[in-house]
Amino acid sequence: MNSKGVITMLINYLNYCFRQAVISVSRNRWLALVSAGMIAVSLSILGGFLLMAVNTNQVMQNIQSNLEVAVFLDDAADIPVLEKKIEQLDGISSYRFVDKHHGLQEFGRSLGDEALLEELTGERNPLPDLFRVRGVEAGLIPALADQIEQFPGVESVDYGRELAQSITRISGWLNSFSIGISILLAVGAIFLVGTAIRLSVAIRQEEIGIMKHLGASNWFIRLPFLLEGLAIGCTGTLVALATLGLGYYQFAVFLLQKSPVFFLQPVTAPAKLVLIFLSLLLLGIMMGGLGSIFSIRRFLKV
Amino acid sequence: MINMVSVSKVYKPGSAPAVSDVNLHIDQGEFIFLVGPSGAGKTTLIKLISREEMPTAGRIFFLDNDTTIYKEPELLRHRRRMGLVFQDFRLLKSKTVYENVALALEVTGRPPREIKERVPAALARVGLAGKEGSFPNELSGGEQQRVGIARAIVREPLVILADEPTGNVDRETAWGLMDLFETINQGGATVIIATHAWDLVDCLKKRVITLEKGQVIGDEQQGSYNHAH
Numbered sequence A: 001m002n003s004k005g006v007i008t009m010l011i012n013y014l015n016y017c018f019r020q021a022v023i024s025v026s027r028n029r030w031l032a033l034v035s036a037g038m039i040a041v042s043l044s045i046l047g048g049f050l051l052m053a054v055n056t057n058q059v060m061q062n063i064q065s066n067l068e069v070a071v072f073l074d075d076a077a078d079i080p081v082l083e084k085k086i087e088q089l090d091g092i093s094s095y096r097f098v099d100k101h102h103g104l105q106e107f108g109r110s111l112g113d114e115a116l117l118e119e120l121t122g123e124r125n126p127l128p129d130l131f132r133v134r135g136v137e138a139g140l141i142p143a144l145a146d147q148i149e150q151f152p153g154v155e156s157v158d159y160g161r162e163l164a165q166s167i168t169r170i171s172g173w174l175n176s177f178s179i180g181i182s183i184l185l186a187v188g189a190i191f192l193v194g195t196a197i198r199l200s201v202a203i204r205q206e207e208i209g210i211m212k213h214l215g216a217s218n219w220f221i222r223l224p225f226l227l228e229g230l231a232i233g234c235t236g237t238l239v240a241l242a243t244l245g246l247g248y249y250q251f252a253v254f255l256l257q258k259s260p261v262f263f264l265q266p267v268t269a270p271a272k273l274v275l276i277f278l279s280l281l282l283l284g285i286m287m288g289g290l291g292s293i294f295s296i297r298r299f300l301k302v
Numbered sequence B: 001m002i003n004m005v006s007v008s009k010v011y012k013p014g015s016a017p018a019v020s021d022v023n024l025h026i027d028q029g030e031f032i033f034l035v036g037p038s039g040a041g042k043t044t045l046i047k048l049i050s051r052e053e054m055p056t057a058g059r060i061f062f063l064d065n066d067t068t069i070y071k072e073p074e075l076l077r078h079r080r081r082m083g084l085v086f087q088d089f090r091l092l093k094s095k096t097v098y099e100n101v102a103l104a105l106e107v108t109g110r111p112p113r114e115i116k117e118r119v120p121a122a123l124a125r126v127g128l129a130g131k132e133g134s135f136p137n138e139l140s141g142g143e144q145q146r147v148g149i150a151r152a153i154v155r156e157p158l159v160i161l162a163d164e165p166t167g168n169v170d171r172e173t174a175w176g177l178m179d180l181f182e183t184i185n186q187g188g189a190t191v192i193i194a195t196h197a198w199d200l201v202d203c204l205k206k207r208v209i210t211l212e213k214g215q216v217i218g219d220e221q222q223g224s225y226n227h228a229h
Helices: A003-027 A029-065 A079-087 A100-111 A114-120 A138-149 A161-203 A205-213 A218-258 A270-299 B042-049 B072-080 B097-106 B112-125 B141-153 B171-186 B198-204
Strands: A068-073 A092-098 A130-135 A154-158 B002-009 B019-026 B031-035 B057-062 B082-086 B159-163 B190-194 B207-212 B215-220
Touching (some): A003 A029, A029 A161, A068 A079, A068 A138, A079 A130, A100 A114, A130 A138, A138 A154, A161 A205, B002 B042, B019 B042, B031 B042, B031 B171, B031 B198, B042 B057, B072 B082, B082 B141, B141 B171, B171 B190
Parallel strands (some): B031 B190, B031 B207, B082 B159
Antiparallel strands (some): A092 A130, B002 B019, B207 B215
């Protein structure tokens, strides 16, 4: 057979497969709808967890990026030398020097009434000069604090040790929990598609046997079921994405307008969101395909 | 055309062979009846020729090719050269007569235009012109078997293998089906029919291969059904 003949055969074959997939879905439309619905629910939950995970991570990062080490200096400290040493440390995102005068002003502002501290200005100011150092993540703060404390001219260091440790711990738990739940849901969804396709295959078992007798290749038999699984997976995923998209939009608008605290901001970066939605789409389609392939394998031996 | 050399088939190790040390030579254009009591190995022999089953021992040659070493592509080509007819018709109830016959062409990727030409022609050959839109359960047993035969001949195969094709139809219909097989044979196809219908076998005077307990115990040109078996 020449190449034109092969192409014509392939087109006829694909045409047949598409027709069979459409006929099969419409013949078992309730089963297909229920399966797609179950995938939609599974993927919505999975997607919800993923969105929750990225938002939690962002909140954690917001908090982490605001964690800082307060480095209190003694009066004899060589500030330019210290600044140089701090600047050269690994894991530092930013630092700033606060002299005792500005430190008093900051303290006054934190009390809500700067007038309360008027007596303590000038020579009577009891506060030391200090550096405020921020790490790139919360986990690095204790090590940074330990290093800085060893520098000459540093009297003491202070940071939210408990808070830093808690944030690192909670962040780890949330990530593990999200990954675990996501894997469970993905396996469940594959099983659901598999069940739908198995039923579809069982209904058409006689047809498969006859087709094998007529000389149909395994792929000829397999492809309509594969397309059926992909269509179910795709439909379910699109419903899930629409639901998630709408829900997340409402959530983001609400948080952007009414967030009570600075660090509670939704993830709105298109790159991150598109990546999640594309991954879900790919996952849904893959689940449909995998469910089909696993279900029809054992029916092909005639 | 078909050469079976010392062919045996054992389904379960330790059980009696379904076919034992069979040597057969079948030429192109022959009309052959396989006869023998139930369990004699007729169906197994047909399955071995169509390569639905692999022999446990021996070789089966089709057009000088050893079918026992076929891989998937050769196996598909082999099956596409055969037309199979079954006792229980094996028609798809959800498909129309036209769709049932068209399936044989669709699985080989034939273009729709060719299918539209060949399916009505095959149905006309078996006397079912005008029944294209009917569903199998709207037809008599004889008509359903004619659809099965139309599906078998629509690809113009080299060999027609029929396993008890008259087993589920009345005597008169069986005669009509045999006429049809003779016509197909006259068109050049080799026809191999496994049957219990002794009266048809005796009357048609074709080559008769008699099997018993998996062995060939008789092979006669213009033979008859051996009542002793």
